[in-house]
Amino acid sequence: MNRLFFIFFMLAANAFGMLPEDSSKPQLMLKTTGVNKMENSKKEIFKNLYQFSTYIPQMDFTIHQYLSATEPAILFAAGTVQQAEKTLPEIQKILGDRPLKYIFVSHFESDEVAGIEIFQKAYPDVTIICGHLAARELFGFGYKVNILPKKGGEILEDGELKLQFIDYPSEVHLQNGLVVSEINGGIFYSADLMLSFGNGIGKIKTSDWKKEVEAIPLERVPNENKLRELKDSLLKISPKFVAVGHGYCINCE
Ligand SMILES: [Fe+2]
Ligand SMILES: [Fe+2]
Secondary structure, three states: OHHHHHHHHHHHHHHOOOOOOOOOOOOOOOOHHHHHOOEEEEEEEEOOEEEEEEEEOOOOEEEEEEEEOOOOEEEEOOOOHHHHHHHHHHHHHHHOOOOEEEEEEOOOOHHHHOOHHHHHHHOOOOEEEEOHHHHHHHHHOOOOOEEEEOOOOOEEEEOOEEEEEEEEOOOHHHOOEEEEEEOOOOEEEEEOOOOOOOOOOOOEEEOOHHHHHHOOOOOOOOOHHHHHHHHHHHOOOOOOEEEEOOOOEEEOO
16 A cells, blocks of 8 residues: 555656656756757847847757847847847847837747847837737737737838738647738848758858748648748748748848
């Protein structure tokens, strides 16, 4: 009886993480050891476009954010909390007295969203531009921030910025998030589309826009009709530079 109780206790304790970690078992991703091994960097990767990156060796994966230091300034992806803490002082140095007016959020995932409150403390008037589903998620998760929801096909012109939004079925249950083209600067922020593995910090490859669009695999948008619709929308634009969310940026000039 005691033996049975002991076995039951050990199983329950293991399930709730009460036992010391066994290094032979797979660990939860991004435990502190992983975070400590991240490599961070900042670089002006295209005209007036700054790339902030975190490389995670354990995953051979890079996460990027981009600041367009235009007037007004916009940040593409809020980054994770850990990234935002590192990125904010760099952005403040670049912008000086100028505010960060916008943060573009492609879809509701930590690398796109989680840093919002860190930026909001420094820039209380910052406005989040995102799809309608992400706007509802932000509200539902209790974010108290200015939100400007957008749909594919809409254009926002403000000073040096001309943002054209494209529906991107990247949200839960294949609902629409967004990707965005900044037409005046020739920049396309691709979020998880055109993703590649490897240490992509500061790296740029040269390619053809149409080829890159057609190469987007079904695993990025796992529905043939929706993927075709997305590709057709993307083929109507012709950016000079693809600022990828992960991996190698793409020069299409
Ligand atoms: Fe994502
Ligand atoms: Fe991502």
